[in-house]
Amino acid sequence: MRLTTDQIQAIRAAASSTFGDKAAVWLFGSRVDDAKKGGDIDVLVRPAPTADDEPFARKIRMLILLERVLGARKIDVVVEQANDLRPIVAVAHATGIQIP
Amino acid sequence: MSISPEQLALQHIQAVCQGHADALSEALQDMQLRALGADDYTHLNKDDRRLLDQFAYRYTRLQDDMGARLMPSVLKAMGEDIAPMSAIDRFARLEQLGWLDSADNWLALRQVRNQFAHDYPDSPTERFERLQAAVQAARQLLTIMAQFQRKAIGAENRVRGNDGSHSPPT
Secondary structure: OOOOHHHHHHHHHHHHHHHOOOOEEEEEOHHHOOOOOOOOEEEEEEOOHHHOOOHHHHHHHHHHHHHHHHOOOOEEEEEOOOOOOOHHHHHHHHHOEEEO | OOOOHHHHHHHHHHHHHHHHHHHHHHHHHHHHHHOOOHHHHHOOOHHHHHHHHHHHHHHHHHHHHHHHHHHHHHHHHOOOOOOOOOHHHHHHHHHHOOOOOOHHHHHHHHHHHHHHHOOOOOOHHHHHHHHHHHHHHHHHHHHHHHHHHHHHHHHHHHHHHHOHHHOOOO
16 A cells, blocks of 8 residues: 555545545555555545435545645545446455555 | 737737637537436437537636646736745635635636546446536636636736836837
8 A cells, every 4th residue: 555644544534524424435546556656546435325415526525625635646536326337346346445 | 018928928828718718608508508417418419429528628628728827827927926836826826816716616626627537437427417517617617717807907907007117118
């Protein structure tokens, strides 16, 4: 994992405040691969059941929060839907690291 | 009348941005006529897809050119030293100077723009919500652009009228 504890906590906190405390969060992609360098930060969020409406508006709020803490770096947030069949969601679950 | 290089650069980028703004307005009008619903968006016909591409392209260009070129040009033309400023600093300075109503809102519009360049396909629900948010954001962008044009005309008149250093003796 090539993110600092502070960065990971910032991502968790931003997800909790926009998708609910019970949101589940995974980091995936090149940042969880210690052998690689640089790269985007890829985040999968499964919203809390109480916060599963307006996924796009919530995502924008989360990204604004993260920009303040992490600066203008490239962060991709994928929001998981109920019965989500997108390959990227399966990849994130298979290869990602969940942030409790 | 001599115009400073900074003023010339500003006029050039103003014209570029206005071109994007005009094309974006046209795309918005056409989209209003089409009144696409969530269902249409899952199987777009060729014309609708082209229209949405045009909308996304002009929105992205207007947002990028305003943030990366017009705003720095405005600050330079006003004699600001922008070299040490981050992008966020520049937005905050423009808010202080009364050109932007809200630097925070500009950051939100920028995040909406970034979602057009998203690497992963969104779910259909989110895609439709994104389009609706982008239409709102585009309208705000056009309002901000119009405000910049008004302020630029005002600033230029002040330079010509009050500040002798920019106008050679006739």
